[in-house]
Amino acid sequence: MVLTRSQARKKATFPFLDLPAELRTAIYHLALGGRIIHVDRGGGSHEKQSETDARTSVCEASILDKESYALKRLPVDRREGLGNSSRHNACNTPAAKNLPLSFLSVCKQIHQEAALVPFQANRFTFWNRKSLARFLRYLKPKQQNAITAMILYQVHIQSGWESASHRSLKAPRLLGLREVLICVELAPGDYLPFFGEGESIVSQTIQDDRVSGMGKLKAPKLNRVEVLINNSSLGHIPPLTSAEIKAWEGRIKDMMLAK
Secondary structure (H helix, E strand, O other), X not given: OOOOHHHHHHHHOOOHHHOOHHHHHHHHHHHHOOOEEEEOOOOOOOOOOOOOOOOEEXXXXXXXXXXXXXXXXXXXXXXXXXXXXXXXXXXXXOOOOOOOHHHHHOOHHHHHHHOOHHHHOOEEEEOOHHHHHHHHHOOOHHHHHHOOEEEEEEEOOOOOOOOOOOOOOXXXXXXXXXEEEEEEEOOHHHOOXXXXXXXXXXXXXXXXXXXHHHHHOEXXXXXXXXXXXXXXXXXXXXXXXXXXXXXXXXXXXXXXXXX
C-alpha cells in the first residue's frame, strides 16, 4: 500500500500525547526545568531600571553558588574570579540564554499541562526586593504560587534587602515556595563605614538589618533555608570568625522560617 504524503507525515510523527501523563510530565520537567533563572541579573539599587523591566536569563556560570562559596573559604587565588559579580558576568550579556518556552505553544493541551512547569522546576535568583516585586507583579497568581525555589543574593555594599529598602513594597506571598538559598558576600566596605561615622558588619544589628527584607517573604510551606556567608576577600581586614558566621547564619534561618 502506498501512503499519501499526509499519511506518511502522520505516521512519522511521534505520538507524544499518547504517552502516559506521568511520562509527559517528566519530559516537561526535563525540557523546561532544572535551571537557575536570573531575574534582573545584577540589578542592584544603584542601577536605573524601568519599572516594567523584569529581564530573565538562564545562569551561564561554570561553577555553582555552593561550590563557589566553599572554594572561597579556602586559600585560593583571587584572580580565579569566583565572586558573584565576575562569576555571573556571562549571564548578563545580549547573548544570554532564555528558557525555550516555545515548547509551550506546540498545542493547547501541552500548554495546559506544562504552563506552570517553568516556575515549579527552576530556581529563580533575585538581587534585591525591588527586582522580586517587579517580577511578581507581572505574574499571574497561579504562576507566583508555582515558584518552589529561590536564590537571594546580598552582595557587599549594594543595598537591596535592608529593612528600609523599598519599605513601601507589598510583602510577596508565595504559597508554593519551599526552598531558599541565601548567598551573602562581604567586602571591605562592609567593615569600614563609607560615609562618616557608623557601625560595620561586625555589629549583629547591622548584620541582621542587611538581610531583614528577605524575612518579608510570606511562604507558609517554606521548610528549607540554606545560608552561605563569604568574607574571605577582605585584604588586611580581619574577617568574621567561624563562630560569628555560624551565629549569623542561624539567625537568618530563624528569621526566614518564623511563621
